Amino acid sequence: MAHPAHTLFLPHPHNNHRAKLLWPRSILILIGLFIMGRSIVDITIGLLPGVLGYASQIDAAKVIELTNNQRLNAGLEIVRSSPELSQAALAKATDMFANNYWAHVSPQGTEPWTFVSNAGYKYQHAGENLARDFSSPKDIVSAWMASSTHKKNLLDSRYQDIGVAVMDGYINGVETTIVVQMFGAPQTSVSRIASSTVDALPVLASEKIIPSSGLSPLDLSRSWSLAFVILILFALSLDWIFVLRYNLIRISGKSWAHLTYFAGMAIILLIIRQGIIL
Amino acid sequence: MKKPLRHLLDYLVLCLLVSTGIVLILIYNGNPIFQRFVVLGLSLIYIVWGIVHHLKEHTYHPKIVAEYALFALLGSIIVIGLF
Numbered sequence: 056m057a058h059p060a061h062t063l064f065l066p067h068p069h070n071n072h073r074a075k076l077l078w079p080r081s082i083l084i085l086i087g088l089f090i091m092g093r094s095i096v097d098i099t100i101g102l103l104p105g106v107l108g109y110a111s112q113i114d115a116a117k118v119i120e121l122t123n124n125q126r127l128n129a130g131l132e133i134v135r136s137s138p139e140l141s142q143a144a145l146a147k148a149t150d151m152f153a154n155n156y157w158a159h160v161s162p163q164g165t166e167p168w169t170f171v172s173n174a175g176y177k178y179q180h181a182g183e184n185l186a187r188d189f190s191s192p193k194d195i196v197s198a199w200m201a202s203s204t205h206k207k208n209l210l211d212s213r214y215q216d217i218g219v220a221v222m223d224g225y226i227n228g229v230e231t232t233i234v235v236q237m238f239g240a241p242q243t244s245v246s247r248i249a250s251s252t253v254d255a256l257p258v259l260a261s262e263k264i265i266p267s268s269g270l271s272p273l274d275l276s277r278s279w280s281l282a283f284v285i286l287i288l289f290a291l292s293l294d295w296i297f298v299l300r301y302n303l304i305r306i307s308g309k310s311w312a313h314l315t316y317f318a319g320m321a322i323i324l325l326i327i328r329q330g331i332i333l
Numbered sequence: 334m335k336k337p338l339r340h341l342l343d344y345l346v347l348c349l350l351v352s353t354g355i356v357l358i359l360i361y362n363g364n365p366i367f368q369r370f371v372v373l374g375l376s377l378i379y380i381v382w383g384i385v386h387h388l389k390e391h392t393y394h395p396k397i398v399a400e401y402a403l404f405a406l407l408g409s410i411i412v413i414g415l416f
Contacts, residue, residue, distance in 0.1 A: 082403040086410055093414050194362075202364050280411045287407070306392070308383055308400040312347060316379050319351035320408045323372065326355070327415055328362045 064290055066297040072305055076290040085283060092279050113234055115141075115219040117192035122209055122217065122236070125200060129210045134238065139176035140218025144235040146170040147183070151233060152224035159183060159333065171237060176216075182208040182238040185333040187231050195234055198332045205332055214238040277324060284321045291317065343386050350378055365416035372412045376405035 062070040075081055123133040147170045156162050167183040184205050186195045199205035208214075218237040225231070295310040297303065354375035361367045383401035387393040 079399060079403055082407055086403075086407050089407075089411060089414070198362060198364070201360055201362070276415050280415055283407075283411050306394050306396060308397050308404070309386070311344070312379075312383065312386070313404050315344070315347050315351055316404065316408060319355060319375070320372075320412050322355050323358050323412055324415065326359055326362070327368070331365055 064293055066294055066301075066303060072297075072303050073307060074290050074294050076286070077294060085287075089279070089283055093276065096275055096279070113189065113192055113195070113221045113232060115221045115234075118195060118219045118221075118234060118236065119217055121192055121196040125196065125209055131210060131212050132215070134214050134217040137176065137216035137218050137239065139174045140171065140216050140237040140239050141220060142218065143167075143170040143174035143176060144218045144220035144237045145222070146174065147237070148220045148222035148233050148235045152222065152226065155226055157185075157187065157226055157233075157331075157333065159185065167237070171239060176239055177242045178239045179242045180211070180213045180238075180240040182211060182214065184208050184236040184238075186234040186236075187226075187331050187333075189232070189234070189328075194328060195332070199236075202332060208236075208238055211238065213240045215240050277327070280324050281321065284317055284324060287317050288314065288321065343382075343389070347379075347382055350375065350382065369413055369416050372409055376409040379405050379408075 061067055063075045065074055066072040070078075076085075119134075119136055126133055147167060150161060150165065150170070151157060154161055154163070160166050168178070168181055171178055171181050184199055186198065189195045189198070196209075199209055216239045218239075220235045221232065222235075223230070223232050226233075291310050291314045295314060298310060354371055357371045358368055361371070380398070380401045384393070384398055387397050
Protein backbone atom coordinates (compact mmCIF):
# COMPACT_ATOMS: atom_id res chain seq x y z
CA MET A 56 0.00 0.00 0.00
CA ALA A 57 1.47 3.34 -1.05
CA HIS A 58 1.94 6.09 1.51
CA PRO A 59 -0.75 8.81 1.08
CA ALA A 60 1.97 11.45 0.62
CA HIS A 61 3.42 9.44 -2.26
CA THR A 62 0.10 9.17 -4.05
CA LEU A 63 -0.54 12.86 -3.45
CA PHE A 64 2.67 14.07 -5.07
CA LEU A 65 4.07 11.18 -7.16
CA PRO A 66 2.72 9.12 -10.06
CA HIS A 67 2.07 5.62 -8.78
CA PRO A 68 -0.01 2.58 -9.84
CA HIS A 69 -2.32 3.38 -6.91
CA ASN A 70 -3.17 6.81 -8.32
CA ASN A 71 -3.39 5.73 -11.95
CA HIS A 72 0.13 7.10 -12.59
CA ARG A 73 -0.89 10.68 -11.90
CA ALA A 74 -0.20 12.56 -8.63
CA LYS A 75 -3.52 12.99 -6.82
CA LEU A 76 -2.78 16.70 -6.40
CA LEU A 77 -3.04 17.09 -10.17
CA TRP A 78 -6.36 15.29 -10.50
CA PRO A 79 -9.23 17.50 -11.74
CA ARG A 80 -11.10 17.14 -8.45
CA SER A 81 -7.95 18.18 -6.53
CA ILE A 82 -7.59 21.26 -8.75
CA LEU A 83 -11.20 22.15 -7.93
CA ILE A 84 -10.46 21.69 -4.21
CA LEU A 85 -7.37 23.92 -4.57
CA ILE A 86 -9.51 26.61 -6.26
CA GLY A 87 -11.98 26.38 -3.35
CA LEU A 88 -9.20 26.57 -0.74
CA PHE A 89 -7.63 29.56 -2.47
CA ILE A 90 -10.92 31.48 -2.58
CA MET A 91 -11.60 30.58 1.06
CA GLY A 92 -8.19 31.90 2.16
CA ARG A 93 -8.63 35.13 0.24
CA SER A 94 -12.09 35.57 1.73
CA ILE A 95 -10.65 35.22 5.24
CA VAL A 96 -8.17 38.03 4.45
CA ASP A 97 -10.96 40.24 3.07
CA ILE A 98 -13.23 39.53 6.07
CA THR A 99 -10.33 40.32 8.45
CA ILE A 100 -9.87 43.68 6.71
CA GLY A 101 -13.60 44.39 7.07
CA LEU A 102 -13.86 43.35 10.73
CA LEU A 103 -10.54 44.70 11.96
CA PRO A 104 -9.80 47.88 10.03
CA GLY A 105 -6.16 48.85 10.26
CA VAL A 106 -4.85 45.32 10.80
CA LEU A 107 -3.60 45.35 7.23
CA GLY A 108 -2.40 48.38 5.38
CA TYR A 109 0.15 50.16 3.34
CA ALA A 110 1.31 53.66 4.13
CA SER A 111 4.36 55.31 2.66
CA GLN A 112 5.99 58.67 2.81
CA ILE A 113 5.74 60.02 -0.73
CA ASP A 114 7.47 63.34 -1.32
CA ALA A 115 5.01 65.57 -3.20
CA ALA A 116 7.84 67.85 -4.36
CA LYS A 117 9.52 64.85 -5.97
CA VAL A 118 6.29 63.98 -7.81
CA ILE A 119 6.23 67.53 -9.23
CA GLU A 120 9.93 67.39 -10.11
CA LEU A 121 9.57 64.04 -11.92
CA THR A 122 6.47 65.30 -13.73
CA ASN A 123 8.40 68.33 -14.94
CA ASN A 124 11.32 66.14 -16.00
CA GLN A 125 8.91 64.20 -18.22
CA ARG A 126 7.55 67.47 -19.65
CA LEU A 127 11.06 68.81 -20.33
CA ASN A 128 11.98 65.52 -22.04
CA ALA A 129 8.90 65.95 -24.25
CA GLY A 130 9.96 69.51 -25.11
CA LEU A 131 7.20 71.14 -23.07
CA GLU A 132 7.25 73.95 -20.55
CA ILE A 133 7.31 72.94 -16.93
CA VAL A 134 4.25 73.38 -14.73
CA ARG A 135 4.55 75.54 -11.64
CA SER A 136 3.32 74.62 -8.23
CA SER A 137 0.07 76.40 -7.49
CA PRO A 138 -1.08 76.84 -3.88
CA GLU A 139 -4.71 76.79 -5.07
CA LEU A 140 -4.29 73.53 -6.98
CA SER A 141 -2.38 72.01 -4.05
CA GLN A 142 -5.29 73.05 -1.84
CA ALA A 143 -7.73 71.48 -4.32
CA ALA A 144 -5.71 68.24 -4.37
CA LEU A 145 -5.67 68.17 -0.58
CA ALA A 146 -9.45 68.75 -0.46
CA LYS A 147 -9.97 65.90 -2.94
CA ALA A 148 -7.79 63.50 -0.90
CA THR A 149 -9.58 64.50 2.32
CA ASP A 150 -12.96 63.93 0.63
CA MET A 151 -11.95 60.45 -0.58
CA PHE A 152 -10.98 59.36 2.94
CA ALA A 153 -14.00 61.06 4.53
CA ASN A 154 -16.46 59.43 2.14
CA ASN A 155 -14.55 56.16 1.74
CA TYR A 156 -14.15 56.09 -2.04
CA TRP A 157 -11.44 55.84 -4.66
CA ALA A 158 -12.61 57.52 -7.85
CA HIS A 159 -12.46 60.72 -9.85
CA VAL A 160 -16.11 61.43 -9.07
CA SER A 161 -17.36 61.04 -5.48
CA PRO A 162 -20.41 58.86 -4.64
CA GLN A 163 -22.30 62.15 -4.15
CA GLY A 164 -21.39 63.15 -7.71
CA THR A 165 -18.75 65.74 -6.80
CA GLU A 166 -16.36 66.15 -9.72
CA PRO A 167 -12.66 67.03 -9.32
CA TRP A 168 -13.31 70.46 -10.85
CA THR A 169 -15.49 71.38 -7.88
CA PHE A 170 -12.43 71.16 -5.60
CA VAL A 171 -10.40 73.24 -8.08
CA SER A 172 -13.06 75.99 -8.19
CA ASN A 173 -13.62 75.89 -4.42
CA ALA A 174 -9.89 76.46 -3.90
CA GLY A 175 -10.21 79.71 -5.85
CA TYR A 176 -8.48 78.56 -9.03
CA LYS A 177 -10.36 79.89 -12.07
CA TYR A 178 -9.44 77.38 -14.75
CA GLN A 179 -9.69 77.22 -18.48
CA HIS A 180 -8.44 73.64 -18.55
CA ALA A 181 -7.97 71.24 -15.65
CA GLY A 182 -6.95 67.63 -15.17
CA GLU A 183 -6.56 65.11 -12.37
CA ASN A 184 -4.38 62.00 -11.88
CA LEU A 185 -4.74 59.70 -8.89
CA ALA A 186 -2.43 57.06 -7.43
CA ARG A 187 -2.46 54.92 -4.29
CA ASP A 188 -0.30 52.34 -2.53
CA PHE A 189 2.93 53.20 -4.32
CA SER A 190 6.22 53.13 -2.46
CA SER A 191 8.06 55.84 -4.39
CA PRO A 192 7.32 58.95 -6.51
CA LYS A 193 9.33 57.39 -9.37
CA ASP A 194 6.98 54.38 -9.51
CA ILE A 195 3.94 56.67 -9.54
CA VAL A 196 5.17 58.82 -12.42
CA SER A 197 6.33 55.70 -14.33
CA ALA A 198 2.86 54.15 -13.92
CA TRP A 199 1.18 57.36 -15.10
CA MET A 200 3.51 57.54 -18.10
CA ALA A 201 2.66 53.93 -18.99
CA SER A 202 -1.05 54.79 -19.16
CA SER A 203 -2.13 56.75 -22.25
CA THR A 204 -4.83 58.79 -20.45
CA HIS A 205 -2.59 59.75 -17.52
CA LYS A 206 0.32 60.47 -19.84
CA LYS A 207 -1.96 62.79 -21.83
CA ASN A 208 -2.57 64.80 -18.66
CA LEU A 209 1.11 64.84 -17.72
CA LEU A 210 2.22 65.99 -21.16
CA ASP A 211 -0.63 68.38 -21.96
CA SER A 212 0.94 71.59 -23.29
CA ARG A 213 -2.08 73.65 -22.15
CA TYR A 214 -1.38 73.16 -18.45
CA GLN A 215 0.69 75.77 -16.66
CA ASP A 216 0.11 74.93 -13.00
CA ILE A 217 0.22 71.86 -10.82
CA GLY A 218 -0.82 70.89 -7.31
CA VAL A 219 0.03 67.63 -5.56
CA ALA A 220 -1.28 66.32 -2.26
CA VAL A 221 -0.17 63.19 -0.41
CA MET A 222 -2.40 61.82 2.32
CA ASP A 223 -2.50 58.75 4.54
CA GLY A 224 -5.71 57.24 5.83
CA TYR A 225 -8.06 54.30 5.55
CA ILE A 226 -10.25 53.27 2.62
CA ASN A 227 -12.50 50.26 3.18
CA GLY A 228 -10.56 49.52 6.35
CA VAL A 229 -7.21 49.32 4.57
CA GLU A 230 -4.47 51.77 5.43
CA THR A 231 -3.29 53.50 2.30
CA THR A 232 -1.42 56.48 0.89
CA ILE A 233 -3.23 58.49 -1.76
CA VAL A 234 -1.55 60.89 -4.18
CA VAL A 235 -3.71 63.47 -5.96
CA GLN A 236 -2.21 65.42 -8.83
CA MET A 237 -4.16 68.37 -10.23
CA PHE A 238 -3.23 70.26 -13.40
CA GLY A 239 -4.65 73.57 -14.51
CA ALA A 240 -4.47 76.42 -16.98
CA PRO A 241 -5.87 79.70 -15.63
CA GLN A 242 -8.56 81.59 -17.49
CA THR A 243 -6.31 84.61 -17.90
CA SER A 244 -3.21 82.88 -19.12
CA VAL A 245 0.06 84.75 -19.18
CA SER A 246 2.86 83.34 -21.26
CA ARG A 247 5.80 82.07 -19.29
CA ILE A 248 9.39 81.24 -19.97
CA ALA A 249 10.36 77.68 -19.14
CA SER A 250 12.68 77.40 -16.20
CA SER A 251 14.91 74.50 -15.35
CA THR A 252 14.35 75.01 -11.65
CA VAL A 253 11.19 73.69 -10.09
CA ASP A 254 9.47 76.04 -7.72
CA ALA A 255 7.63 73.35 -5.85
CA LEU A 256 5.34 74.08 -2.96
CA PRO A 257 3.84 70.71 -2.15
CA VAL A 258 1.09 70.13 0.32
CA LEU A 259 1.59 67.28 2.72
CA ALA A 260 -1.90 66.50 3.81
CA SER A 261 -1.14 65.43 7.34
CA GLU A 262 1.70 66.58 9.51
CA LYS A 263 1.46 63.36 11.43
CA ILE A 264 2.19 60.42 9.16
CA ILE A 265 0.27 57.31 10.17
CA PRO A 266 2.89 54.62 10.78
CA SER A 267 2.51 51.66 8.52
CA SER A 268 1.61 48.36 10.14
CA GLY A 269 4.19 46.86 7.76
CA LEU A 270 1.77 44.12 6.74
CA SER A 271 0.57 45.09 3.31
CA PRO A 272 -2.57 43.36 1.98
CA LEU A 273 -0.72 42.88 -1.30
CA ASP A 274 2.20 41.11 0.41
CA LEU A 275 -0.16 38.81 2.30
CA SER A 276 -2.17 38.01 -0.83
CA ARG A 277 1.01 37.55 -2.85
CA SER A 278 2.37 35.03 -0.29
CA TRP A 279 -0.92 33.13 -0.31
CA SER A 280 -0.92 33.00 -4.13
CA LEU A 281 2.75 32.03 -4.32
CA ALA A 282 2.20 29.16 -1.88
CA PHE A 283 -0.37 27.67 -4.26
CA VAL A 284 1.76 28.22 -7.36
CA ILE A 285 4.84 26.65 -5.70
CA LEU A 286 2.75 23.64 -4.62
CA ILE A 287 1.51 23.12 -8.18
CA LEU A 288 4.97 23.68 -9.68
CA PHE A 289 6.42 21.11 -7.26
CA ALA A 290 3.79 18.47 -8.11
CA LEU A 291 4.11 19.14 -11.86
CA SER A 292 7.92 18.94 -11.75
CA LEU A 293 7.79 15.56 -10.00
CA ASP A 294 5.15 14.37 -12.46
CA TRP A 295 7.24 15.46 -15.43
CA ILE A 296 10.38 13.76 -14.08
CA PHE A 297 8.48 10.51 -13.48
CA VAL A 298 6.84 10.57 -16.92
CA LEU A 299 10.25 11.03 -18.57
CA ARG A 300 12.01 8.48 -16.39
CA TYR A 301 9.45 5.68 -16.65
CA ASN A 302 8.13 6.65 -20.10
CA LEU A 303 4.54 6.67 -18.80
CA ILE A 304 1.77 6.82 -21.39
CA ARG A 305 -1.59 8.16 -20.21
CA ILE A 306 -4.50 10.30 -21.35
CA SER A 307 -3.60 13.67 -19.88
CA GLY A 308 -2.27 17.12 -20.68
CA LYS A 309 1.43 17.84 -21.02
CA SER A 310 3.09 18.43 -17.65
CA TRP A 311 5.81 20.56 -19.26
CA ALA A 312 3.14 22.81 -20.76
CA HIS A 313 1.43 23.22 -17.37
CA LEU A 314 4.85 23.88 -15.85
CA THR A 315 5.56 26.65 -18.40
CA TYR A 316 2.16 28.25 -17.79
CA PHE A 317 2.53 28.16 -13.98
CA ALA A 318 6.15 29.34 -14.14
CA GLY A 319 4.80 32.33 -16.10
CA MET A 320 2.13 32.92 -13.45
CA ALA A 321 4.80 32.73 -10.71
CA ILE A 322 6.88 35.39 -12.51
CA ILE A 323 3.78 37.59 -12.91
CA LEU A 324 3.07 37.25 -9.17
CA LEU A 325 6.62 38.37 -8.39
CA ILE A 326 6.71 41.37 -10.76
CA ILE A 327 3.32 42.86 -9.87
CA ARG A 328 4.05 46.08 -8.03
CA GLN A 329 2.08 47.70 -5.27
CA GLY A 330 0.11 50.65 -6.49
CA ILE A 331 -2.96 51.60 -8.48
CA ILE A 332 -3.51 54.63 -10.68
CA LEU A 333 -6.81 56.18 -11.67
CA MET B 334 7.82 17.26 -39.53
CA LYS B 335 9.52 14.94 -37.04
CA LYS B 336 7.74 14.61 -33.70
CA PRO B 337 10.54 15.98 -31.42
CA LEU B 338 10.94 19.00 -33.73
CA ARG B 339 7.18 19.60 -33.73
CA HIS B 340 7.23 19.36 -29.95
CA LEU B 341 10.01 21.93 -29.77
CA LEU B 342 8.15 24.31 -32.08
CA ASP B 343 4.96 24.06 -30.01
CA TYR B 344 6.99 24.59 -26.85
CA LEU B 345 8.66 27.68 -28.30
CA VAL B 346 5.26 29.10 -29.25
CA LEU B 347 4.01 28.54 -25.69
CA CYS B 348 7.15 30.16 -24.23
CA LEU B 349 6.68 33.14 -26.55
CA LEU B 350 3.02 33.55 -25.50
CA VAL B 351 3.86 33.36 -21.79
CA SER B 352 6.80 35.77 -22.22
CA THR B 353 4.57 38.26 -24.05
CA GLY B 354 2.11 38.13 -21.16
CA ILE B 355 4.89 38.77 -18.65
CA VAL B 356 6.22 41.74 -20.65
CA LEU B 357 2.71 43.26 -20.92
CA ILE B 358 2.20 42.88 -17.15
CA LEU B 359 5.54 44.58 -16.57
CA ILE B 360 4.71 47.47 -18.92
CA TYR B 361 1.26 48.03 -17.44
CA ASN B 362 2.23 47.85 -13.75
CA GLY B 363 -0.14 50.18 -11.92
CA ASN B 364 -3.00 49.47 -14.34
CA PRO B 365 -4.79 46.48 -12.75
CA ILE B 366 -7.72 46.51 -15.19
CA PHE B 367 -5.45 45.97 -18.17
CA GLN B 368 -3.35 43.45 -16.22
CA ARG B 369 -6.50 41.43 -15.49
CA PHE B 370 -7.26 41.28 -19.21
CA VAL B 371 -3.68 40.17 -19.93
CA VAL B 372 -3.91 37.29 -17.42
CA LEU B 373 -7.35 36.23 -18.68
CA GLY B 374 -6.16 36.45 -22.29
CA LEU B 375 -3.06 34.42 -21.52
CA SER B 376 -5.13 31.73 -19.80
CA LEU B 377 -7.59 31.49 -22.70
CA ILE B 378 -4.74 31.29 -25.19
CA TYR B 379 -3.21 28.54 -23.06
CA ILE B 380 -6.39 26.44 -23.37
CA VAL B 381 -6.45 27.02 -27.13
CA TRP B 382 -2.77 26.11 -27.34
CA GLY B 383 -3.49 22.84 -25.47
CA ILE B 384 -6.33 21.92 -27.84
CA VAL B 385 -4.28 22.69 -30.96
CA HIS B 386 -1.24 20.82 -29.63
CA HIS B 387 -3.20 17.66 -28.80
CA LEU B 388 -5.11 17.79 -32.10
CA LYS B 389 -1.77 17.89 -33.91
CA GLU B 390 -0.50 15.02 -31.77
CA HIS B 391 -3.72 13.04 -32.39
CA THR B 392 -4.13 12.74 -28.61
CA TYR B 393 -7.16 15.04 -28.32
CA HIS B 394 -9.71 14.05 -25.67
CA PRO B 395 -12.35 16.16 -23.87
CA LYS B 396 -10.78 15.10 -20.56
CA ILE B 397 -7.55 16.76 -21.66
CA VAL B 398 -9.34 19.99 -22.61
CA ALA B 399 -11.01 19.98 -19.18
CA GLU B 400 -7.58 19.56 -17.58
CA TYR B 401 -6.14 22.56 -19.45
CA ALA B 402 -9.24 24.59 -18.60
CA LEU B 403 -8.96 23.73 -14.89
CA PHE B 404 -5.26 24.59 -14.74
CA ALA B 405 -5.96 27.85 -16.58
CA LEU B 406 -8.82 28.63 -14.19
CA LEU B 407 -6.63 27.98 -11.13
CA GLY B 408 -3.79 30.09 -12.55
CA SER B 409 -6.13 32.98 -13.43
CA ILE B 410 -7.87 32.98 -10.04
CA ILE B 411 -4.54 32.89 -8.19
CA VAL B 412 -3.10 35.86 -10.11
CA ILE B 413 -6.24 37.95 -10.64
CA GLY B 414 -6.96 37.74 -6.90
CA LEU B 415 -3.91 39.93 -6.45
CA PHE B 416 -5.20 42.93 -8.46
